[in-house]
Amino acid sequence: GIQVEQSPPDLILQEGANSTLRCNFSDSVNNLQWFHQNPWGQLINLFYIPSGTKQNGRLSATTVATERYSLLYISSSQTTDSGVYFCAVETYNTDKLIFGTGTRLQVFP
């Protein structure tokens, strides 16, 4: 089945720093989503981005489908950005969301 790898597994930043999270996947996808899981377990939608580039405030994402990777950029990080970031993909073969193992981000003041 499709493999989804996220890097780095852990990231520690000081407030105001920028960061890039990466998601590699092993097959063509028809759905790719980025989520932020808060300390209470809620998965918050960040981007639905099977291809192309999107921006939402301090966050942006790019998916290069032909090269099978996606990047999530966080600029001017804040302590509220702390949590786990997941990439999840879906293909016509899997017919379900397959999650990566996540990147745990800690932002300190």
Next chain:
Amino acid sequence: KAGVTQTPRYLIKTRGQQVTLSCSPISGHRSVSWYQQTPGQGLQFLFEYFSETQRNKGNFPGRFSGRQFSNSRSEMNVSTLELGDSALYLCASSLALFYEQYFGPGTRLTVT
């Protein structure tokens, strides 16, 4: 528009008991999926329902079952609970297949 709701939010059960979890999708959404999250296994797909039909099922034993009603609300049931079933159970809804999925707050199940 209201988001995905899940009830109950927290549950404590004893080994051998059974449990039913409920999920109400976003209004107009017809697809509901269930996921299990544990520290050791991460987020794993349980099953997906679309228009009251189970379309896909993950690699879980038959003790895990679900259904979807005509109003798109869904329930999942776990029978003969085991300690390893302790997890966060997440429900997601989407407008249709392969569309963006939106998650509920989850039900945290503890089996003692």
